[in-house]
Amino acid sequence: MERKELLFTPGPLTTSKTVKEAMLKDMGSRDYTFMNAVKEIRNELLQLAHVSKESGYECVIMQGSGTFGVESVISSIIGNNDSLLILVNGAYGERIVKMADIHKIRTVVARVPENEIITPEMTEQLLQQHPGITHVACIHSETTTGLFNPVAEIGRVCKSQAKVFIVDAMSSFGGVEMDMQAMQIDFLVSSSNKCIEGIPGFAFALCRRMELEKAKGQARSLSLDLYDQWAALEASGQFRFTPPTLSIMAFRQALRELATEGGIRAREERYRTNKLLLDSGMARLGFRQYLEPGIQGHIITSFLYPDTPHFSFDRFYKKLNERGFVIYPGKLGKTDAFRIGNIGQIFPQDVKALIEAVAEVMQEEQAPVAEA
Numbered sequence: 001m002e003r004k005e006l007l008f009t010p011g012p013l014t015t016s017k018t019v020k021e022a023m024l025k026d027m028g029s030r031d032y033t034f035m036n037a038v039k040e041i042r043n044e045l046l047q048l049a050h051v052s053k054e055s056g057y058e059c060v061i062m063q064g065s066g067t068f069g070v071e072s073v074i075s076s077i078i079g080n081n082d083s084l085l086i087l088v089n090g091a092y093g094e095r096i097v098k099m100a101d102i103h104k105i106r107t108v109v110a111r112v113p114e115n116e117i118i119t120p121e122m123t124e125q126l127l128q129q130h131p132g133i134t135h136v137a138c139i140h141s142e143t144t145t146g147l148f149n150p151v152a153e154i155g156r157v158c159k160s161q162a163k164v165f166i167v168d169a170m171s172s173f174g175g176v177e178m179d180m181q182a183m184q185i186d187f188l189v190s191s192s193n194k195c196i197e198g199i200p201g202f203a204f205a206l207c208r209r210m211e212l213e214k215a216k217g218q219a220r221s222l223s224l225d226l227y228d229q230w231a232a233l234e235a236s237g238q239f240r241f242t243p244p245t246l247s248i249m250a251f252r253q254a255l256r257e258l259a260t261e262g263g264i265r266a267r268e269e270r271y272r273t274n275k276l277l278l279d280s281g282m283a284r285l286g287f288r289q290y291l292e293p294g295i296q297g298h299i300i301t302s303f304l305y306p307d308t309p310h311f312s313f314d315r316f317y318k319k320l321n322e323r324g325f326v327i328y329p330g331k332l333g334k335t336d337a338f339r340i341g342n343i344g345q346i347f348p349q350d351v352k353a354l355i356e357a358v359a360e361v362m363q364e365e366q367a368p369v370a371e372a
């Protein structure tokens with residue numbers, strides 16, 4: 001029997017057999033079935049964020065990984081006279097700083113340590129200090145550590161000062177209930193292979209139309225032009241360049257399976273259960289977490305290396321891999337840590353099996369290693 005590989009990572013994730021099977025039929029980019037799938041997906045994604053075209057929002061699908069989606073927004077919507085405040089507490093925030101630099105976008109960068117959240121108070125203060133700021137970018141679930149930034153509160157501050165609010169909700173959208181309008185988010189970006197549990201291939205930006213329209217003719221890149229991509233999808237239902245046809249078909253299936261599971265609320269519940277089992281299981285084995293519990297999200301968790309004298313992360317990782325469990329390495333400043341995600345087609349029994357495997361491997365790690 002084929003062994004099931006379980007990915008305890010932030011994506012790509014373990015996907016269902018039926019999602020993978022949705023990719024078995026070749027599909028032309030002008031195929032009626034494909035174009036309908038694109039339409040269905042664009043509408044459904046808005047619904048998942050509790051908005052619609054009628055309420056003034058648009059969904060733009062962008063080929064590539066999640067970063068392509070974020071870069072599409074950053075490089076398209078910020079004008080030469082605008083200024084972007086980037087709130088950074090991890091690698092994904094730093095990635096936005098890099099994008100802005102490459103595109104020569106005017107920025108104010110505010111950094112807090114990786115084990116602290118961005119606060120609305122700090123955001124308010126920054127906006128007062130720098131009245132030229134027009135846009136604010138922040139990560140929701142900072143996958144570097146697993147913390148959740150309080151985006152609803154930050155959004156309120158942005159809105160009260162009439163700033164455009166951009167949220168990288170890559171690793172949380174679909175696994176956390178988010179009402180985009182209530183959270184005052186103007187641009188929300190996520191991708192096909194995170195909590196919706198699809199296959200890699202594209203990112204999507206949910207956009208407030210009023211702000212999206214301002215991006216016309218302003219892009220700094222041809223392929224990542226958010227406005228043009230939207231205009232093409234609207235005019236003909238077509239992508240400008242080769243679309244990720246099979247990834248789209250898999251994603252439509254993934255959305256249907258999300259609905260069958262009971263929607264985002266049910267999925268969030270499953271992920272939270274996974275997280276509780278992971279926390280209690282790892283604590284029982286003596287592992288300590290990097291973050292204080294209050295700011296930790298339920299998507300991915302950072303664990304400190306154990307004090308076990310002979311512990312080698314490479315060996316630990318490899319032994320888990322051999323047993324069919326893929327975890328995620330991760331350096332946090334000077335702190336040695338690794339990460340375990342609990343999103344994707346991962347169920348409580350899988351988390352229990354992982355904990356058993358970790359227990360076994362740690363048992364072996366206790367024994368002195370015979371060096372060759």
Ligand SMILES: *Cc1c(COP(=O)(O)O)cnc(C)c1O
Binds near residue numbers: 092139170171191
């Ligand atoms: C996964 C992820 C991304 C995108 O990464 P890609 O490798 O480009 O798909 C961006 N931001 C966050 C917070 C993520 O977790």
